[in-house]
Amino acid sequence: MMAGMTDTPHPLHDRHAETLNRALTAITERGYWSAYPESPSPRVYGETAAADGKVAFEAYLGGNFPLDQPGDGDRVTTETSPFGVELNVSYPHATADQLVAAASAALPAWRDAGPQTRVGVCLEILDRLHKNIFELANAVQFTSGQAFVMAFQAGGAHALDRALEALAYAYAEMTRHPGTAGWEKPAGKGDPLRMTKTFHVVPRGVALVIGCNTFPTWNSYPGLFASLVTGNPVVVKPHPRAVLPLAVTVRYAREVLTEAGFDPNLVLLAPEAPGEKLASTLALHPAVRIVDFTGSTEYGDWLEANARQATVYTEKAGLNTVVIDSTDDFTGMCRNLGFTLTLYSGQMCTTSQNILIPRDGIDTDQGRKSFDEVAAGIAAAVDKLTADPARGVELTGAIVNDGVLERLAEVTKVGDPVLESRTVEHPSFPGAVVRTPTVVKLDASDTATYSQEWFGPISFAIATDSTAHSLEILRSTVGEKGALTAAVYSTDSAVLDATENAAIEVGVHLSGNLTGGVFVNQSAAFSDFHGSGANAAANAALTDGAFVANRFRIVQTRRHG
Amino acid sequence: MMAGMTDTPHPLHDRHAETLNRALTAITERGYWSAYPESPSPRVYGETAAADGKVAFEAYLGGNFPLDQPGDGDRVTTETSPFGVELNVSYPHATADQLVAAASAALPAWRDAGPQTRVGVCLEILDRLHKNIFELANAVQFTSGQAFVMAFQAGGAHALDRALEALAYAYAEMTRHPGTAGWEKPAGKGDPLRMTKTFHVVPRGVALVIGCNTFPTWNSYPGLFASLVTGNPVVVKPHPRAVLPLAVTVRYAREVLTEAGFDPNLVLLAPEAPGEKLASTLALHPAVRIVDFTGSTEYGDWLEANARQATVYTEKAGLNTVVIDSTDDFTGMCRNLGFTLTLYSGQMCTTSQNILIPRDGIDTDQGRKSFDEVAAGIAAAVDKLTADPARGVELTGAIVNDGVLERLAEVTKVGDPVLESRTVEHPSFPGAVVRTPTVVKLDASDTATYSQEWFGPISFAIATDSTAHSLEILRSTVGEKGALTAAVYSTDSAVLDATENAAIEVGVHLSGNLTGGVFVNQSAAFSDFHGSGANAAANAALTDGAFVANRFRIVQTRRHG
Structure with a gap:
């Protein structure tokens, strides 16, 4: 019985299978590995990459950011660069209800596509972002105040590594059981009891990612991609002072989703007008079932106490x-x-x-x-x-x-x-x-x-x-x-x-006893855990099994035969 | 640097390695497998097993249950058998503070023993319970009202299978990374950066299991053993009308822990006097960081809303x-x-x-x-x-x-x-x-x-x-x-x-289309999931990755070399 979902892999799965397999090995070894080179050198990225990225970044300034998502027609401009550069990027605004409705409508087909296809599409998004890493680095630099090389590394290569790490954990968790299992129980002298069981990976609902000012991509990517690959549409609510890096991210994610035949509203930007409290409205929406947040202890504690319909992952303040x-x-x-x-x-x-x-x-x-x-x-x-x-x-x-x-x-x-x-x-x-x-x-x-x-x-x-x-x-x-x-x-x-x-x-x-080129404030994806979830500074780690296991559920169907 | 914890396996690990490995295979296949025979036949369990178990059960009736744990000197007798049999078993009472203090004191050595030893000890506990399965079955029968064969199966063999399933998931989760990893990052022409990283499995704190009247063992064992094997001492709060099955469980668990050289207060019974609300006092105790509960929606919702310092797993009512x-x-x-x-x-x-x-x-x-x-x-x-x-x-x-x-x-x-x-x-x-x-x-x-x-x-x-x-x-x-x-x-x-x-x-x-010997109300360990965590009847499934992944954290140490 029960045709239900298929899990024939999308061609994008095959295209990125090697990267996925290497990442799956890396998370079991937790030694050194990186998929995205951290050096912005022209020898690595080509002679024109840096200049092209800068041009792409500058093209956004003072204009309407190109994002074809549902909205209320208002536009939002909230960024001020720590470098004193005029940004004035204008983003399309949407209400919480509009965002949740669009995301919810996109869910069923994405859920039914299955883990193999979803991970392929997500890997293609990472690949697309990597192809535009200089554009991303400029966006991070001029919103966060990071110097360029750090913005390139932490905001680009390392953020992509953390995203891939989260994808690998989530994929491993979704596929630790087969999609279908035969069950044959001996029954004395009679025929054995035979059942066929199908295990469906079912997302929790709409996921919300609330970004921070200092590391708009690095801190957002693990939650974003862990939620997305497990079948949850993601609403990305950037910090009002660091919208552009996540707008660029959402833009390319939607581009890939569309190309792959999915509803681009699986990833939506939620730029917030001053005083609007859009993050809180979204976090309390009954359809929002996962929240990832990086920021103040006060707001993180508020989310944990109030967004009770959701599983809430927070990284807050601490005393290092x-x-x-x-x-x-x-x-x-x-x-x-x-x-x-x-x-x-x-x-x-x-x-x-x-x-x-x-x-x-x-x-x-x-x-x-x-x-x-x-x-x-x-x-x-x-x-x-x-x-x-x-x-x-x-x-x-x-x-x-x-x-x-x-x-x-x-x-x-x-x-x-x-x-x-x-x-x-x-x-x-x-x-x-x-x-x-x-x-x-x-x-x-x-x-x-x-x-x-x-x-x-x-x-x-x-x-x-x-x-x-x-x-x-x-x-x-x-x-x-x-x-x-x-x-x-x-x-x-x-x-x-x-x-x-x-x-x-x-x-x-x-x-x-760190005395050389490794520093206490830096963690390497695939090897170091960031946060532990074991003290008040964070209720989860980036990235481990606990970070991904609650982003989906298994719903089982069984029948004779 | 940092000697820290060792993880040399305890001999009990080796004794049960085959069972563990078979269980680890079973949870990846999710076909038919069972470790504990469900037939109470003398051909399986021996000619005297049933009678011996009955005698052992009857020896408890009307007496002081043998349990040498800290307490306040009071005794508690609360059970009434649905079969009309006089039970009158008297249990030693302890306050929430006494229980939590004793459990907390037992934690460090158990944590430091590491996953290999802990899983060996837990498997030995299951083995000991299995050796006393008829005693357990009688205790379940006469407190829950289940007929004998069902009590033997659901309350004995199947409960042990579910416990083993939870152990296997938790063990897999704890050991998915190595305990130590080398990290060597290329550094251009210079020497690579070299670090050694140690990943410590650290329990959350004291765990509380709140048992139910109808399935005192089956519904409690997954949480009990998932928490224990991940390093958390467990306080077992039985339903006032079904104390004996969990008292027997705690007794044998403490016996094994003592034999293995650990503090028996890693598993404690918390019998509740009428009107005492011991479950609520324990659930709100700051040191209690995990709660497993089966019972009413009203109380499950209360726990989720109020035991905010803990990760709370609930199974509640529903409309099947x-x-x-x-x-x-x-x-x-x-x-x-x-x-x-x-x-x-x-x-x-x-x-x-x-x-x-x-x-x-x-x-x-x-x-x-x-x-x-x-x-x-x-x-x-x-x-x-x-x-x-x-x-x-x-x-x-x-x-x-x-x-x-x-x-x-x-x-x-x-x-x-x-x-x-x-x-x-x-x-x-x-x-x-x-x-x-x-x-x-x-x-x-x-x-x-x-x-x-x-x-x-x-x-x-x-x-x-x-x-x-x-x-x-x-x-x-x-x-x-x-x-x-x-x-x-x-x-x-x-x-x-x-x-x-x-x-x-x-x-x-x-x-x-169930028309034969499989019934909608029965689930088979290692194959069927019980509950999904995806609707209001339960916030977790028995037993999957999400059920175990949040019962511990990884704390990392790293040094040069």
Whole structure:
């Protein structure tokens, strides 16, 4: 009985089968692998790719973004570039009901297409985005304030890698059982009981992705593609200050969907007018069954408490912590931490904030270093990276919004600066808002200050009674407020073990003795998990089985024979 | 750095490796497989097993149940057997804080033992329970009211199969990545970047299992063992009327844990005094991070809304539906449905309630049958199975509680009975409360009556305008209230397809044209999913990836080298 759905693969499945298979291997090995080269070099991407991407980006400025989706006729323009560049891109507006209706209408055919076809189409979307990676990188750069190379990598290649990682997990989960199984139960001397069982992968409903200002693509892609490949139409609600990267994404996704014979309304952009609260209206819509969000703890908590009809994945604020006990490479440690604090002016959800150092100092390969010397060593590393404006801005990028500037002003009142933040003139973009990082000395007793997140180029060198005391602070602050990253520096294996135990207890990923070209604020797709879901900073990890398994259900039909 | 946890397998892992591997294969194939024989025959279990189990069960009656766990010194006795047998087993009471404190203290060593050891210990627990399956079956029979063979099968062998299935999914999920991975990233002409990454499986916290009256083991085991094997200590809160089956379970689990060198407080019994609301106190405890519940929609909804610190898995009420369009085996259809309605007096969460039949009748192999003839055919099949009290009670068992009797009284006011419920004297247990099923005629317009669950031996033959109308009712009632099962009878492939589409839309598992020895109310572990998580009757399925993936998190540590 029951014809139901077919799962004959689409030609796009075959076209990308090798990539998919390699990604499926990568998620079981979790060693090094990447599908999308992170170097923007012309040797990799061709001589004209960079210029073509820039032209494509500039063509959007001051105009109506080309998006043929249902809407109410209004247009929305909300972006201001941290680089001071005039954007003025105008996006077509739609109401929550219009978006949900269009998405819902697109669902049945996409569901019935089955996992093999859906993953092929999604891989083609990634391929299309990759072909337009420079355009995407420019869009990320000029909305987030990231410097170009970082925007290319984090906003382009790495975002695509994370998307592919999510696709691989979701595909593995959907196909861990066969689509059909025979069941034959012995029945004594009689004929066995025979049944044929069909297992349908059924999406949850409409999915909502709420993007953030700093990493509009990287943080949105895993949820977007995990939801889409499992059969859920996706409404993409970008941050009002970082619409363009997701508009470009939605544009190419719709293009591929149309070419593949599906309703383009499987992916819709939901640009938000000022004060409209479209995200909240969508998140509470009864048809919206999945929400992915990156942003503030306050709004993430609100979503978890109120979007009860949906499965809600949140990444929120945290207190990323470094425990410094001792080191056999003082210069390397300072240089490594200095880079972390400098990159994108510390505006990463993974940037270290609380650096815990015994007030009596630490043992190093350069002899005993006092608390002040350790703090000064880190500060000097930051200073060196930012001393030359032309080189500095290629690391710091620009300040994403006024909230960061307000915190920079506020933090001058709370402790002694080891390093003050400086205003830098951007050599290429006179309107860019650039600030170098500040490092502020605190005492362990200043709990009220360092037990909140100071998002931006702000970190604290905190004097503790001992490394044991530092670990207590790690446990209590991360245990309460969460963190996405932690690091430890020690030459003592007992300290490393104790820190690892503390990290496991509070559920934070830990990096040990990073002194080279790997940084605590960076995670590699297919190998490092981003977030754990085991503390208050995030209720899920990118990307693991738990991130994908609840995005669909299995509905079974069975019959004799 | 970071010694951390080891995962050298415990000898118990090796002892049960073959069972585990076979189970891991079964969950990828989802064909027929069972690890625990369902026949209570002496040829399978030995000549003395049944008698020994009965003796062991009877030794508990009227005494203090042997359980050496922390407590407050009070004792609790709350069970009344549906068979009228005096139970009077007294259980040691503990407060929520005592239970959570003892469970929390047991967590670190269990977490650090790693997946290989934990799965070995859990498999040994299943083996120990299997060695005591007759004791368990008696405990299930005399608390739930199930007849002996059913108690042996559903409460013993099938419950153990479902537990093993949950273990296999959880083990697969925990071990889909290696514990340690090398990462080597090319770095141009320089040395590659090298990192070693360790992925720790970290439990969520204390898990709570809230058992039900009708299937104290079958419905509890998947959550219990999925939580335990992923590192979470489990507090087992039995239904006050079905404590003994879970007390026996906890007893043997603690015995095995102790033998394996672990803290027995990894599994604790939480017997509840009348009016104490211990389940709610436990469910809201901040340390309780996982809750598994089977029972009423009202309480399941309360848990989902209030136990916000926990991941909550619920199985609640629903409207199990049968669509009758036509059949080429009228006798087989009636016999099959009659058995479903009769088994355990319809007191299964999977028993059909709403049987939708066109008021103009249906085509069958015996010619056209009117609505009344179809209803009468099903009623006659029930009547035949229950006509002889001695044979009948071995199918119906006894009535689990007074709520069922109240509904049986209530339903006489709402429609015309095709078949009235009868009181039956149990030949062996004079105090047993036995009732045969009633089938009541309703019209499709009697929505208020059939759109609520009438748990117990109550089903409705509902006259609809047409099969299309029946499908509308399936969509609207199951769409709103949920269902665990649906069935369809039709000789028309278009009707079967349309029913399948409706089932997919409302997320209910569908059986087609069952006329032989497979029944809509029965699901086979390792092959059939129980519940889908895709409608209001349950927010998860037994047992799939989504059921296990959120019971632990991965916390990563990385270092150079």
